[in-house]
Amino acid sequence: MITLYGAGANFGLPEVSPYVTKTEVHLRMAGLAYAKQAAPPQMSPKGQLPWMDDDGELIADSHFIRLHLERKYGVDFDEGLSVAERAQAWAIERMVENHLGWTLVNVRWLIPENYAKGPAQFFSALPPAMQDDMRRDIQGRIGESLRAVGIGRHTDDEILGLGVRSLAALSALLGDKPFLMGARPTGVDAVAFGVLAGLMIPFFEAPIRERAMSFDNLAGYVDRMMAGVYPEFAWTPLNQRSEFMAA
Ligand SMILES: N[C@@H](CCC(=O)N[C@@H](CS)C(=O)NCC(=O)O)C(=O)O
Numbered sequence: 001m002i003t004l005y006g007a008g009a010n011f012g013l014p015e016v017s018p019y020v021t022k023t024e025v026h027l028r029m030a031g032l033a034y035a036k037q038a039a040p041p042q043m044s045p046k047g048q049l050p051w052m053d054d055d056g057e058l059i060a061d062s063h064f065i066r067l068h069l070e071r072k073y074g075v076d077f078d079e080g081l082s083v084a085e086r087a088q089a090w091a092i093e094r095m096v097e098n099h100l101g102w103t104l105v106n107v108r109w110l111i112p113e114n115y116a117k118g119p120a121q122f123f124s125a126l127p128p129a130m131q132d133d134m135r136r137d138i139q140g141r142i143g144e145s146l147r148a149v150g151i152g153r154h155t156d157d158e159i160l161g162l163g164v165r166s167l168a169a170l171s172a173l174l175g176d177k178p179f180l181m182g183a184r185p186t187g188v189d190a191v192a193f194g195v196l197a198g199l200m201i202p203f204f205e206a207p208i209r210e211r212a213m214s215f216d217n218l219a220g221y222v223d224r225m226m227a228g229v230y231p232e233f234a235w236t237p238l239n240q241r242s243e244f245m246a247a
Helices: 018-030 062-073 083-109 112-117 119-123 128-149 156-174 187-200 207-213 216-229 242-246
Strands: 002-006 035-038 051-054 057-060
Touching: 002 018, 018 062, 018 083, 018 187, 018 216, 051 062, 057 062, 083 112, 083 128, 083 156, 083 187, 083 207, 112 119, 119 128, 156 187, 156 207, 156 216, 187 207, 187 216, 207 216
Parallel strands: 002 035
Antiparallel strands: 002 051, 051 057
16 A cells, blocks of 8 residues: 655645655556655655655655655656666756756745745644744745755846756757657656646746746646646646736
């Protein structure tokens, strides 16, 4: 019995965390049955979401969960790819997680209006006297993380420029293929989809969202992944959304 611990649906997404999304997509790609439970990151063995309980074995971090699934269930998420293509997929994955992903953190946690209606609401279940302190502390911690990885030291324009560079790279790599590595989804699509969907949802407003939506093939890709992986989720295709058409 597999239980996936994540953040759950919110903000117009089937799963808030791009890393939990990655694992959930991998589970679905592998056709493995699982239960899903919302849980705070502090309960995870590594202090972050996702983690997974597989028949009593706890595995934390989306990458190590992927390795576990591949080993235990004989799945190869990169089946059919050459050694060079696997290396390319790994490089794309690192760009998405270790670079573009931080711009998503910046959008949600450091743009005050987005923080107020988004992540700040995670603390609404706490006693009222604790909520403000908690909101300030966690936002401060996220700001420190952004400075530690470097992106938080740049101006808004510079952060936007860096994010757009990764988006343009992804758009060029995708080209007119259905998925990043070709005709079939592979391991890297799980996280590219999670981060791109997070950047493109209209719930959060940010200059990078508009820039992301300007890459037609990336918007089509998110819609394709959503329809294929989360058919049960009520998702309006991005190019049919009124705010997109008005843009
Ligand atoms: N390398 C990790 C990254 C996971 C991650 O950043 N998770 C976020 C949620 S999207 C989290 O739990 N953050 C809480 C924290 O860092 O304190 C993975 O791939 O699983």
